[in-house]
Amino acid sequence: MGKSVEKINLDSDLRRHLLFGTIGLVVAVLIIFINVTHDIASDLGESIESEHIEVQVNEIAKVVSSLVSTGQLASGQNGKIPYEYFASHHYFLDEDIILLNVLIADQTFTITGGHHFKNFPEIVKAVSEKKSVNGFTKINDDRIFWQYKYNDGDGTELVFARKVHALDRAISYMATRLSISAFVTFWLAVWAALIISTFITQRFIKGNIRLNYLANHDSLTHLPNRTYLYEIVNNYFKKNKQYPITKKASMLFIDLNKFKLINDTLGHHSGDALLVAIAARLKKFVTKTDYAFRYGGDEFIIWSENTEQAAAEVLAAEVIEVCRKPLTIQGSKFEVSVSIGIACYPEDGDNFNDIFKRADVAMYHAKQMRLGYQSYQKNLDIRSSLMVNLSGQLNHALINKQFIVFYQPKVNIADGKIFGVEALIRWQHPIEGLLTPNFFISLIEQSDFVHAFTRYVFKQAIAQCKNWCDSGYELSVAVNISPYNLLDEGLVTYLEKELKQHQVPADLIEIELTESATMVDIEVTKKLFKQFRALGVKLSIDDFGTGMSSLSYIKELDVDFIKIDRSFIINIAESNEDEAIVMSILLLCQKLNRDVIIEGIETKEQRDKLLSLGCKYAQGYYFGKPMLSQELTLLLGKPS
Ligand code: C2E
Ligand code: MG
Ligand code: MG
Numbered sequence: 001m002g003k004s005v006e007k008i009n010l011d012s013d014l015r016r017h018l019l020f021g022t023i024g025l026v027v028a029v030l031i032i033f034i035n036v037t038h039d040i041a042s043d044l045g046e047s048i049e050s051e052h053i054e055v056q057v058n059e060i061a062k063v064v065s066s067l068v069s070t071g072q073l074a075s076g077q078n079g080k081i082p083y084e085y086f087a088s089h090h091y092f093l094d095e096d097i098i099l100l101n102v103l104i105a106d107q108t109f110t111i112t113g114g115h116h117f118k119n120f121p122e123i124v125k126a127v128s129e130k131k132s133v134n135g136f137t138k139i140n141d142d143r144i145f146w147q148y149k150y151n152d153g154d155g156t157e158l159v160f161a162r163k164v165h166a167l168d169r170a171i172s173y174m175a176t177r178l179s180i181s182a183f184v185t186f187w188l189a190v191w192a193a194l195i196i197s198t199f200i201t202q203r204f205i206k207g208n209i210r211l212n213y214l215a216n217h218d219s220l221t222h223l224p225n226r227t228y229l230y231e232i233v234n235n236y237f238k239k240n241k242q243y244p245i246t247k248k249a250s251m252l253f254i255d256l257n258k259f260k261l262i263n264d265t266l267g268h269h270s271g272d273a274l275l276v277a278i279a280a281r282l283k284k285f286v287t288k289t290d291y292a293f294r295y296g297g298d299e300f301i302i303w304s305e306n307t308e309q310a311a312a313e314v315l316a317a318e319v320i321e322v323c324r325k326p327l328t329i330q331g332s333k334f335e336v337s338v339s340i341g342i343a344c345y346p347e348d349g350d351n352f353n354d355i356f357k358r359a360d361v362a363m364y365h366a367k368q369m370r371l372g373y374q375s376y377q378k379n380l381d382i383r384s385s386l387m388v389n390l391s392g393q394l395n396h397a398l399i400n401k402q403f404i405v406f407y408q409p410k411v412n413i414a415d416g417k418i419f420g421v422e423a424l425i426r427w428q429h430p431i432e433g434l435l436t437p438n439f440f441i442s443l444i445e446q447s448d449f450v451h452a453f454t455r456y457v458f459k460q461a462i463a464q465c466k467n468w469c470d471s472g473y474e475l476s477v478a479v480n481i482s483p484y485n486l487l488d489e490g491l492v493t494y495l496e497k498e499l500k501q502h503q504v505p506a507d508l509i510e511i512e513l514t515e516s517a518t519m520v521d522i523e524v525t526k527k528l529f530k531q532f533r534a535l536g537v538k539l540s541i542d543d544f545g546t547g548m549s550s551l552s553y554i555k556e557l558d559v560d561f562i563k564i565d566r567s568f569i570i571n572i573a574e575s576n577e578d579e580a581i582v583m584s585i586l587l588l589c590q591k592l593n594r595d596v597i598i599e600g601i602e603t604k605e606q607r608d609k610l611l612s613l614g615c616k617y618a619q620g621y622y623f624g625k626p627m628l629s630q631e632l633t634l635l636l637g638k639p640s
Contacts, residue, residue, distance in 0.1 A: 014204065015197045022193035023186075030182045041174040049145055049164050050134060057147045057160050064102050068154050073102065073109060098144065099123075099161035117159045120146070127159060136164070218294040220272055221279030229293040229301055233352045236305060237345075250312035252302040253341040253359035254282070254319060255367060259298035260446070261483055265521050266332065273329045278336060281322050285315070301359075309344045309375055316340040316373035332521050339367035342375040368438050370546070386432065391443045393429075398453060402428050405460045406626035409635065410478070410597060413611045413618045418636060420476035420510065422619060423461040424626045441482070451488040454481055459498055462509065464629050466502040472639030478510035478540065486513075486524055492531040499535075506536030512563070514542040522556060529557055540597070545585060555592065561617075562589050566600025569620075573605040582613060 067073040101117045102109040110116055117123055122137050127148045134147040146161035216228040224232075233251070240247060256278065263271035275298065282292040282300055289305040304315060320338055327334045341363025349355045358376040361384040366374035368387070374380075397403060407421040427435040444453050458479055465477045485491060499506050511532060513525075529539055540561035541554060545568055554562070564585055568578045582598075589596045601607050601620030610618065624635060 014201060015194075018197040018200070019190065019193045022189050026186055026189040030185065034178055034182070037174055037178055038171065041171050045164075045169075045171065046136070046145075050147075053134075053145055053147050053160070053162065056162075057149050057158060060100065060160065061149050061151050061156075061158050064156055064158060065151055065154055068104065068156055073104065096163040096165070097160070098139065098142075098163060099146070099159065101159045103157035103159065105155070117161075120161070123148075123159065123161065127157075137161075218279075221276050221294050223279045223283070223292055223294040223300070225293060226295050229291075229295065229303065230352060232291055233303055233355070236303075237351060240345075240350075247306060247345075248308040249303070249305045249345040250307045250309065250315075251343050251345075251355050251359045252304065252312060252316055252319065252373075253295075253343075253356070253363040254300040254302065254323075255339050255341075255363050256298040256323075257337045257339055257367065258445075258483060261487075262334070264484075264487055265524055266330065270329050270332070274327065274334065274336065277327050277329065278323060278338075281325075282319070284322065285319065290315075307344075309342065309347075312342045312344060313373060313375060316342055320372050332523075337372075339363055339371075340373035341366055342373060344375070348376045368442055387439070387443065390429075390432075390435075390440055391447070394440065394443060394447055395449065397427060397429070398449060398456060402430070403453070403456065404428050405457060405464065405629070407464070407477070407629055407632045408619060408626040409624040409632065410476075410617060410619045411623045413598070413601075413607060413615055416623060418475070418624075419617070420478060421632060422478040422512070422626075423457060423464075423480070425457055425480075426626075445482050445484050450482055450484045451491070454479075454485045454488070455491070455494055458495060458509075462498045462502050462504050465508050466504050467629070468633070468636075469504065469508070471633070473633075473636055474508070475636075476508050476510050476538065478512050478538075480512045480514070480542065483513070486528050492528070492535060495532075495537065496535055507538060510538040510540055510561070512540045512542040515544060515546055522553060525553075526556060529559070533558060543599070545581065554588075559594060561595045561597050563597045563599050563619075566620075569598060569600045569606055569610070573603070573609050579609075579613070582610070582615075586614060 064073065099117055099120070100110075108116065108118075117127075120137065123135075123146050126135060133149070134145065137144045137146060143164045144161050145164045146159065149158040149160070150156075151158070216224055216231075218225045236249060256274075259271065259274070262274055275294070278300070279292075279294060282302065285302055286292050290307075291303045293301040293303070295301050302315070302319065304312060307315065319340060323336050323338045325335075327336060341359045341361065343349065343355045343357075343359035343362060345355060348358045358380075361380045362374045362376040364384055364387065365380050366372060404426050405423045406426050408424055409418040410420040410422060411418050425437055425441075427440055429435050444450050461477045461479050465475065468475050481491075495509070499509065532539060538561070539557075539559040540563055541557070541559050542563050543565040544554075544562045546565045562585070564582060568581050570578075572578050572582060586596055595617065596615060598610050598615050598618040599620065601610065601618050601622045603622060606620075607618070607622055624632075627635070
């Protein structure tokens, strides 16, 4: 809004400047024009007038000479010469003659008008000094042209003056014509200025619209950008402050999960294509009161006016659902999951910064805990600042061996016998105490040493496996790898070397890859899995069914186990739906010849139910929590 006011000001300023500029220019040109024309008219008038008078004076001089030669005009005959002397000469009938003096041997004869030239000091001076023989002067309001003439033949002198008309007429004629043309020129100039300014304004408006669009939109996805977001949200708060009404609004901070992976594996082109596809999906949520923005990178915002928390959560669930639909980019299939943080006005803040920050904190929590979406709560702030602290300490923790591997048993459901363990990492933090992976795995995944970290876990797990082997326990040890590790080209060689060094049979080591690895190109995953298989290690798909499942992915990957996610087990004793899901996964795995491991059994009811459904293998607190290797050894009892 502020921008459009600026634009209007700019337009009216431009018009004003152009109009006044043109008027100024026209007036200046006209003044110069009038001056020049006036000078030309004056010069022209004067020259015509003086030519005309000169002819008249010459004629009069001839008459005076004949009067002198006939003795009618002689010195000593001082005074006025009767007008009748000249009556027959039409030159003397001119009413405009105001002075005609003849000087004969220092006597002056005043011939007409009764004026004596001595009353005109200016003329006397000019004549006596012989500076000029003619010139202009003024009597009352009349312009007078005077002429002095000396007659060589008889020595008479003549001083003549008459009112000037031709000059005034010329000037007044010019003035009339000039004022008409000045008026016309003036109006033409004003209209021209107005028309030009309209053209320029239109071009400016078009340019402004384009610039405005560029300034407020993201060039890749064409969604409004963060500048526009500030404007919309700040305007909303401003309006609400001016006219306080109990309105609500919600901000959804949307972040793609593991977007970096796509960029790293398939390149930026694919990353860009993915962002464009997601933006197109988000555009479907745009209404009169709901806006979608690309904030930057893989972060999007939905700003929903008149929406309170419950409705915002429904909206978030819809966004997750819509974004999750499979996408094909450059021939590769993707399932994109997003994490969404929600902050609401007025409870979480009444200004942009608070709402934005809190939506971000909530998003971060949703991502860490794999919740999909999360509404802001005060305690999340503490968690968020803890995360920031932790991310700065990861390197130090790795060097100082603060990461400790815990082991959780995997059992035969029927007899509870432990056949393997899963290595689960913990951070023994000097201040925060024992931290579970939710606090730091995603930090590690985003850091540079995600590969070093996984290799560290493998090393510990293989060493422990060797320990158990040496103690007479043949236990398989499963290690979780991050989808980012699929990009570690040296991982297979490293594993081979470690297995050799510790003399551990490869089939005692199992690799668990979570389903979110569907974000990685299937060809990359297939290639690495083949290498793992060639090495002899076992392979599992972890957290199966958590929404990222792609059946073709499962079909194409040659794995030994599929681990059904805990979320289907929690209500298995009561829920027919969960039972149906578990049954269908069991059937699928039977057909594909994969073994199934159930995750997260906590109660006897769950265990019994799953046993009755035909499940063979499981993991869960009911059988044993993650624990230190020594504790697990105790749990194993005597080796058989
Ligand atoms: P996961 O691989 O699915 O591991 C199982 C998680 O479920 C573990 O959480 C385990 O403690 C928990 N769990 C097992 N049984 C039960 C149960 O009966 N009830 C409940 N409520 N929870 C149960 P944990 O140790 O917090 O690990 C969380 C996730 O962190 C793991 O999920 C895995 O994806 C990741 N993770 C753990 N260690 C590593 C690691 O070394 N590298 C990588 N990349 N990821 C790891
Ligand atoms: Mg696992
Ligand atoms: Mg799992």
